[in-house]
Amino acid sequence: MGYWSSVLLVFLGSCSYGVLSTFVKLAYQAGFLPGEVSGSQMFFAMVFMWGVALLFSRRKVRGKQWLTLAGTGLATGLTGILYYQSLQYVPASIAIVLLFxxxxxxxxxxxxxxxxxxxxxxxxxxVLLATGTLLAGGVLAGEFGSLHPVGILFGLLSAVTYALFIIFSGRVGHEISPYTRSAVMLTGSVLITFIVYPPSFLLNGALTEGLLVYALPLALFGGVIPTLFFTLGVPHVGGGLATILSAAELPMAVFMSSVVLHEKVSLLQWLGVVIILVGIAVPELSHKHRTAAVRDRG
Structure with a gap:
């Protein structure tokens, strides 16, 4: 896979994550609990990804490979758990800033x-991303002063686990097909999610009472797309650059919270979104310049 194709995959995977907070908020407004939302998301993502893996990949996964891949999946599972807890205490646009x-x-x-x-x-x-974050998160408007500290703590912890997921998703299981890698990672996510939140949604009728309407898009945007796209793209761009590209998540989340949830987003926050997008572009423009220089010398 080429470099720019990998960049695009990581970028799109990040945008997919940015959609999550809106669907989670809608699920909460419908009366569903964090465990039901997080558990159903990961469960259906795992089921779908294993279906794809069984169709397109026949190679078996060995014990050590299972451990490393499932361990990486634990990180993304914890990210969802911590992030959804944060959303119970702070607005969606702020929760994504903390994760950011x-x-x-x-x-x-x-x-x-x-x-x-x-x-x-x-x-x-x-530097640009940090500046954009301060603006997009409404920090300069003093919004953080009125936020619940527990929500802030959960949001920051989700940032640590998400960073670990991005870094290690590009370092493990290269010899296995991306479909199987993604399926095993999602299995790890499901395990930690079900340990923290026992899967009562499978038995209590929540799925037929409306949870499925939110679980399926959450599984797609928060499980299948980002896990698969990161598995494909991160090995070719590197973990550090992947974390910068993943900043695309914040502009998407702010946009969705404004358009769908009708949360107030100020001009300063939109300016922050623009600065973040510029910050994402800087390393890519630098890479393009270096590539052109090498080609000219050749």
């Missing part, structure tokens, strides 16, 4: 793993 801290966390983790400092273009991108 995975950008600099992921770059720092990668620098430790690879034992090298991040490049100038990554640092510049992080």
């Amino acid at each position: 801290q995975f950008t600099w966390i992921g770059v720092i983790i990668e620098s430790f793993i690879e034992r090298r400092r991040p490049g100038v273009e990554k640092v510049a991108a992080l």
Whole structure:
């Protein structure tokens, strides 16, 4: 797979995650609980992905591969659990800002793993992303002062687990098909989700009472698309750059919270969205410039 195709996949996977907060809020408004929402999302994503894997991939997964892939899936499962808890206490546009801290966390983790400092273009991108986050999250308008500290804590913890998922999704199971990798990762997500939230939704009638309407799009946008796209794209772009590309999640979440949930989004927040998009573009423009320079020298 080519570099720019991989960049596009990571970008689209991130936008897919940005849709989640809106569907979660709608599910909460309909009276469903965090365990029902998170559990049904991961369960149906796993079922769908295993169906695809069985159709298009015949290679078996060995014990050690199961452990590493399922362990990576634990991180994304915890991200959903922590993020959905945060949404119970803070608005969707703020919850995504807290989760969004995975950008600099992921770059720092990668620098430790690879034992090298991040490049100038990554640092510049992080500065722009941080500035955009402050604006898009309404921090300058003083919104954080009235927020519940528990919601802030859950949001920040979700950022740590999400950064770990992005980093390790590009480092494990390369010899296995992306469909099987994604299916095993989602199995790990389901396990941790069901441990925290026993799957009562399978028996209590919630699915037939309307939960399925929210579970299916949540499974698609929050399980199948991002897990598969990250599995395909992250190995080719690297974990640090993938965390920067994943910042596309925030503009999408702010847009959805404004258009669908009718949450108030100020001009400063929209300016923050624009700055974030510029921050995402900086490393890619730098890569394009370096590639052109190498081609000219050749």
